[in-house]
Amino acid sequence: MPSENFKALVLRRPAERIEAAVETLTDGDLPAGDVLVRVHYSDVGYKDGLAITGAGHRQLVQSFPFVPGVDFAGVVELSDSVRFKPGDEVIVTGWGVGERHWGGYAKKARVKAEWLVPVPAGMTMRQAMTYGSAGLSAMLCVNALERHGVVAGSDILVTGATGGVGSVAVMLLHRLGYRVHGSTSRAEEEIYLRALGADEIVAAKDISELPAQPLLPERWTGAIDNVGGATLANVLASTAYGGAVAALGLVGGTDLQTTVLPFIKRGVALLGVDSEKCPNETRGAAWRRLVEILPEGLPDDVIEEIGLEALPARAEAIMRGKVRGRTLVAL
Template sequence: MQALVLEQSEGKTVAVVKTLSPEALPAGEVTVDIDWSGLNYKDALAITGKGKIIRQFPMVPGIDFAGKVHHSEDPRFHTGQAVILTGWGVGENHWGGLAEQARVKGDWLVAMPEGLDGRRAMIIGTAGLTAMLCVMALEEGGITPEEGEIIVTGASGGVGSTAVALLSALGYQVVAVSGRESTHDYLRQLGARAILSREAFSADARPLEKQRWAGAIDTVGDKVLANVLAQMNYAGVVAACGLAGGFTLPTTVMPFILRNVRLQGVDSVNAPTARRVEAWKRLVKTLPADFYQQATREITLQEAPAGAMRLLNNEITGRTLVKIR
């Protein structure tokens, strides 16, 4: 089997495609023949060594994949069954999806939903699953399309772009925040009704500003999230799922105690299986057919290291698929 293997040499991370024996795979109940994986921000940090993602080497990165069961000791899965994996530390502390095979725990897998195939599942990927969980958080907070505009930060990334498409398909008025003017046409095609510059949210936030947003999905963190919180409507809900701009939150308690704003954290790595299954069904039902044709590029396993560097340099819009087979 071919696999992208990360190793350490003189304190630096080295990524090389190698031929490995399937016997080298870590323990698990289900072995999967991988057809598609994705290149996520966390994968890019791991492959380039620019983030402290990997703590034990060698490691096969790839935090999500889609494929078919090769062998199963778990009665819930059978040979030839199409499955999806996202999260659970795979690609971080357990060999992941940037390989022709993976061996994982059965609890980590989700059966492919009806109406979806492996390629489209990875166009959605971890980013899309996270976006759907954020949308569900807004809905559960009582935010309906009639409440007002929803702002999405980091909108040109994988989570943000899928969130824009989902919210638009569900009838929400979406305002996208993007740091790149080159993405504006793409975001309008996904359903954004207006686009704001990231610079408008990058200054130090005041405790409260004019109320503008019924809900928000934030993938950036730091000052961007602080500014969004200061602009939320009374009883607004913010679903926060990322820290592309930093992990600090320079804000005050004012939005929470004077405007009843809710800040809801969203995690897809350890989300319960039942929640994942619900989210995948919603994704299949909600995403329009043309979403799968928008800003999706395919690369090979050998091209993944270069693709990781491009992703970190903010040179990629939308989703990058890795075609394994």
């Protein structure tokens, strides 16, 4: 198949600052891999914001030029793998794509076959990227709480509830019959969160700014924490006896100043959730369960669709905490 030109968002670092611009590439510019995918959709998450802006204590992307985009869904165009053939619809999330390996902000991507999972029956490629890593992570968190024995009807806290992971988590928990407490620093988003299924709205500062104590009054049986730092410490201290907290975020910091008391006095479990390198069997099952629980997909008011040109501005907005729900990138 002859090489063709296509558009991509390319990061360059001519000096100290990262610059992002839409450029024209060819198949020959793509990195090595055994599957060539024509990308239909990607999305925007916190890691994409870090990559494009260069924010954080350490730049996420270390080699340039670079095509970011940690997630994408598309159709296999060429394959040297027996697992996939031309025409297969596939999803890529994690495995360092968009961080160390060129990602989904391009019309084409070349990746390793072991990073791919099929788009599940009943889900479109567009729906897959309205979820992306955020939706996959939310599903993995819910699964982790269930495995620990946190049952429907329980009070569950979701921190960072207006973000991508939080929004999907609120919908999943509500649909499964939990009583959902959505925590946010944006009081104006109460209507949005209640529409997703939140029963109670909790101001983020009422958790993060609690006095540092090893144990606090028991408020919920489980939690999905997207924040980390002081928020996670206080969530653990406020979790009821035998409860569990699924943790996957760090926007509030990587330090965890806590004690062993929630664990040895209340039997609270801290469940680490990783969506980047979890086995394909695990992620495939999670994608299929998303279809089962939310067969209609996410509502339109949770999704905003943009093109490549709008990505730099959207990345800046994500880093300022000004984006809610899911941002879909149409290629």
